[in-house]
Amino acid sequence: MSKNHTWRALAGVTAVAVSMMAGPTAALAAFSDTRNATPQYSAMRLLAPTSADVVMTCSANGAKVAVDVNSFAEVPGANYHEIKLYSPSGTLEFTGDLSKNAGKSYRSGIQPLGSWTYEIRGYYKVPGSTNTWKGSALTGTLTC
Template identity: 45%
Template sequence: MQGKGIIWQIPAVILAAVLLLMAVQISPAHARFTDTDSSAMAMTAARIPAPAANTVAVTKSCDSFLWFGQAKISVSNFTAVAYANYHELKVIDPDGVVQFTGDLSKSSGKSYSSGVQNLANLSGTWTYQIRGYYKVPNSTNAWTGQPLTGTLNCP
């Protein structure tokens, strides 16, 4: 007869647990934060300008003799531009092909000579560009400045 006593106790325990849970109010936690702060992050962007024409000394010539000639472009003096840590001379032939790229901090990077060629190969407008770059340290990235552009016309 003991089994009958347990059977009615189980529903009574469940009913008591349900009534107990209904009596307890469960509410979510509420919190309010009213602190404010502002921060101004200082940032600047630099634009690397083109070298000023009056700060650069360039000599250029198209020397010819009979059917042969030679194009020459040399930078004898230049002033570094703001924000740049590297300066370059680039020479482009009349067909638009870059023939020379030189580091202006080295004497070998300041002069270009086409070598003696047939005049037909030299004929046209040669272009040179002088510009500053900011080469990011320990990286292959660089910011490119605006170029100072000039021309050399060979007959």
């Protein structure tokens, strides 16, 4: 074998070895430490309040009503609570913020007699965002 062939063969083997080292190879990794991450929630289930003390007072002629929320069970995980009050025809008459005294009472003008309904629910208003998660409602009926 000539000297020229030996150099060519050596150059070819070197080129193949260099190209194999430059190409991607399988990576192997082993981990020996364990950590528990704090869960990041993308959804939350808010339950309905478990109880509420809501009373309705009717005027002597029955044409005006007053509704007061004396107490309610706050929803775990909620940072806002609200009441919605519906007239006998099903029309939404009042929405109140239960963290404020003014949101716990409703006084009507002339209103129809019959069965009124209310919904109390908790919400989670995501800080720094316009996103809100709405909980299930506790519903009740009030009659004049």
